[in-house]
Every structure is written in C-alpha cells, then in structure tokens.
Amino acid sequence: MRTFDIPEFYRSPVIGKVKAIRKTADPRKRDLQPSLLDFGSVRLILPRHFGFCFGVENAIEIAYKAVSENEGKRLWLLSQMIHNPEVNADLESQGIGFLMDTEGRVLTPLDALKPEDVVIVPAFGTTLEIEAKLEAIGVDIQRYNTTCPFVEKVWKRAAQLGEKDYTVVIHGKPSHEETRATFSHSSAHARSMVIRDMAEAEVLAAFVRGERDWRDFEEVFPGRTSPGFEVPQDLQRFGVVNQTTMLASDTQAIADHLKAALMLRDGGSDERFANTRDTLCYATLDNQTATAAALDLARDSADFAVVVGGYNSSNTSHLVELCEEVVPTWFIRGADEFGADGHLGHFDMKSGTHCKTEDWWPSVLRGEVPTVLLTSGASCPDSAVDRVLQQILERCGGGRAVDDVLRLFAKEQATLGA
Ligand code: SF4
Incomplete structure (x- = not known):
C-alpha cells in the first residue's frame, strides 16, 4: 500500500506507534482483533483500523x-x-x-x-x-483533483450499469457532497435516483412490488431522480451503489431488500438486479469490521466508548451508531471538548446538537479500572486521537508510562506475529 507525504503534525507518537507495531506483526491485515493497551489506571481498546483512510x-x-x-x-x-x-x-x-x-x-x-x-x-x-x-x-481542475479513486470506481460502475440498461439506485445522504457528485456522474450515463436509508428503501420496494400507486412516486421522492426519469419503466432493472462512507451492512441490507422486491414482482428472476458488492470502499469496510471486532471485546468489558471526528463526518457518525448499540458512547471532535471544570462537550446525533455533560464519567465501573474503547473516523488525524488519549490518561492519573506500555505491547505483538 502506498504511503503518503502528509504534514508531520497529523502523525502521532502513540497511536501512530500502535498502528506501526500492528502493521509489522501482521502486514497482510489478517488479524482484525483490537489492540489492548493496559496503562494500569485505565485500559484502552483500539480497533485494528481507524483514522485516515x-x-x-x-x-x-x-x-x-x-x-x-x-x-x-x-x-x-x-x-x-x-x-x-x-x-x-x-x-x-x-x-x-x-x-x-x-x-x-x-x-x-x-x-x-x-x-x-x-x-x-x-x-x-x-x-x-x-x-x-x-x-x-479556464481553471485547470485536473492538476489538483483529489477525488478518491474509490469514489471514481463507483462512478465507473454506475456508467457500466447504464450501458447495460440498468437504473442506478444510490444509497447516500442526498445533500452530501459525495452523493451529489455521484448522482451527477451517474445521471450522465444511467437513469439514477438517490435513497437515504432503509426506511426509504422500504417505500421504494413497496412501489416496485406494486403495493403503492406510481402516481405518488414524485411526491414521495421529490428531486431524487435524474432528468427524464419515468416510473414504472425506469425501475424495471437496477443496481445499488453507495456513498462510500455509508454503513456497508446498511447498503447490503438495502440492496437485498430491493432485490427481493424485484424478484417477488418478476416471479423469482433476479437478472433484473445488478450485483454491485465490489463497489463498497475497502477502507470503510475495514474500519467498520474492525470496529465490530473491538465492540465484541467492549461488550463485556468497556465502560464507554469515545469516537473522535468532525460532527459533519458521515463515516464518523456511522461509527458512533455502531458503538452506541453496545456501550455508552461520546462523540467528540477533539481534546478541546474536555472542559477544565470536568465537563465533556460532545455531539448528540439524535437531537443534532452540541451538548455539555458534567457527569459523563461512569460512577460505577465494570472492572477494577476503567476500560475505554477509543476510535476515530476516516477524516480524523491520529494526532487528534493522541490528544484525547492524553486527556483520558490525565483523568485516570498514575499508571504505567506510555513508553513502557508501548514496549510491552510491541513485545506481545511480536510474539503473536512470530
Ligand atoms: S472512505 Fe473510502 S472512498 Fe472515501 S475517501 Fe476514504 S478510501 Fe476514499
């Protein structure tokens, strides 16, 4: 995998070291088990993959x-x-x-x-x-075009689907830049529409199965279809692609649901549904799978999770959703959210508001020392996670020195990798 020249202040002495140790011990990324750092005063669970993709x-x-x-x-x-x-x-x-x-x-x-x-x-x-x-x-837009190759892969696949006369259903947040870009590129080659989530997929499936009147379609999905999109004929054959940071499991569930609706309508024939599994972004998949493995460990031992990332970051919000299903979870943008008076600033996804909580640290622990699952979104620098980690260590006080913990961790990993 290529390495990139990014400013040093985005790198980190602790998280970066943990990742390097894991990479050395398991270069082929076969082991998705999380890293466990025991500082004596606190235990940290870090997923195998997180941070910059x-x-x-x-x-x-x-x-x-x-x-x-x-x-x-x-x-x-x-x-x-x-x-x-x-x-x-x-x-x-x-x-x-x-x-x-x-x-x-x-x-x-x-x-x-x-x-x-x-x-x-x-x-x-x-x-x-x-x-x-x-x-x-007259602006040159190619010289500094940073469009991710995995987003372009989705666009190419959408174009291929269009050539084969499939309609493209895009699972994404309609106002997100990537979804707007994918919709635009897809619409140039294929009839296209955007659906936000499973709730909308269920409504679309009800149309496909003939349970809803097509005359309501435009009212239910206003502005979500490409120019000239006509129903029911443009929903005879389709494939599903996604905004690459959506939960891969959600996209798969949506694709399965829509495929089932088509098969029910067409009496068991699935040739009208294009298989697009290969367009899911590997980094999003890796991060979500590694988070699931970390949550398996956290389920029985963690007191809470901290997810670091921008409050408008789609992939970070999905990590928060995954964590919230298992342990109490704090979604913070960085170490500046730890108030000097002990409160924690954080983002509440349900209300969509930034909150301050005084009693955020659990009063009763599950074990002898606190155990925290710490992770971050794909757009969050490791240096930001390092600063959060330092805040947690300061809060817990005492314990082993970071260098000692890392040395021991490297030794354990070397033994595992041997
Ligand atoms: S999440 Fe995937 S598609 Fe999005 S920028 Fe990262 S590697 Fe590219």
Missing part, C-alpha cells in the same frame, strides 16, 4: 502540494477538503479559501474565479455541472 491521505498530500507549488496565487477548495474541522482550519490558515459549504451553498461565487486561480477538488469529487463551469472559466 487512503483517500483522505491522498487528498491531504495533494492539497499541501498545491500550497507549496503555488506561492502568490489564489488557492481555492471547492468545499471542505474532508469533514474534519482541524484539517480544514489548517488549510484555511495556509491561505486556501472555500468556494462552497458542505451543503453546496455558495461562499464565493464561481464567477469571481480567474483562469490562473488554483482550485482543489475534494476527496468526495464534484458534480459535472461544477466541473463544466470551472472549465468554462
């Missing part, structure tokens, strides 16, 4: 290269580079402006751009409409 490191490398190669020029990001406040704030401090916010609202009109301006396309990619506007201005 291939696409994010690739995007960060290209963005900082754009900064260093274009002194004196105006630099723009189409929208947030990735959904992490720390990364975006640092890029802004380097003089990069944002053209749009995450919902696609204009911050700086494209008309204000000049051909010599440098525009960075984020890891999510962008729509064909925006690409065309930038090209009309």
